[in-house]
Amino acid sequence: MPDDQNDKLMDQFIQRATPKLLEAMQEGFAKQIEDSIGGLKNHAERLLDEVKDAKREREARDKQQAEEFTMLKTLLERGDTPADIRANLAPEPIRLTRSQARDTSVYRRAKAQAEKAGTTLEIVSDD
16 A cells, blocks of 8 residues: 555655746756847847848849949030040049058048049058
């Protein structure tokens, strides 16, 4: 009979302990799952940002190409010489010497002018 009593006590213990064990395990599993999913979520967000950046770059490049094509068409319709067309489509970079570039106001004006002209800013030696 002691075995029957032990079985009965064991069944009661299992019935009372099971919900508490499941609750404790659920909290641990929930944290592990959240950590795993959090890494996946961060990775997915980073990939999505990269896709959006690539799309923005492509749209900007397409817009720039359309503007250049329109400009080329206009220049050709005006009958400009090939040298003038080339100068308008690919302007020379704006050049500053190193000493000029150290002056922040000169550098900022030159950079703004380069952006407005659609060219680059180039820093050259003082020679």
